[in-house]
Amino acid sequence: MPAAESARDWIYRVLRERILEGAAGFRPGDRLPTRGIIADAFKVSPATVGRAIDLLKHDGLVKTSGGAGTVVVVTEAPPDYLPEA
Numbered sequence: 001m002p003a004a005e006s007a008r009d010w011i012y013r014v015l016r017e018r019i020l021e022g023a024a025g026f027r028p029g030d031r032l033p034t035r036g037i038i039a040d041a042f043k044v045s046p047a048t049v050g051r052a053i054d055l056l057k058h059d060g061l062v063k064t065s066g067g068a069g070t071v072v073v074v075t076e077a078p079p080d081y082l083p084e085a
Contacts, residue, residue, distance in 0.1 A: 007044045011052035014042075019061050019072055032062065032070040 005013070015038075018026040025033075032038070035046040035053070042049070053070055056062045061074040 007042070007048050008051045008055070011038065011042050011044065011049060012055045015052060015056060016059070016061065019056070019074060026072055028072050028074060030072045031068075032072065034069065 015026070015032070032053075033041075035049040038049045039046045053062065053064065056070075057064065059074075061072065062070050063073050064070045
């Protein structure tokens, strides 16, 4: 994680990049790993992961529903998305 970036923003950026690149497990219709699994992978609290997922929801990249988890819904990159070279 870059020093000037918060944990929430770091997780958001990584997940957003994976979704927009269509990485395995991050394609439309795929369920994201649980907040606990993501938290363990990034060594942060599940609450921090929740805040990152809230940003992904705001961007229209995922949706959540009680009991069904977080599902990728984006089918194309938002117009402001410019992948890193």
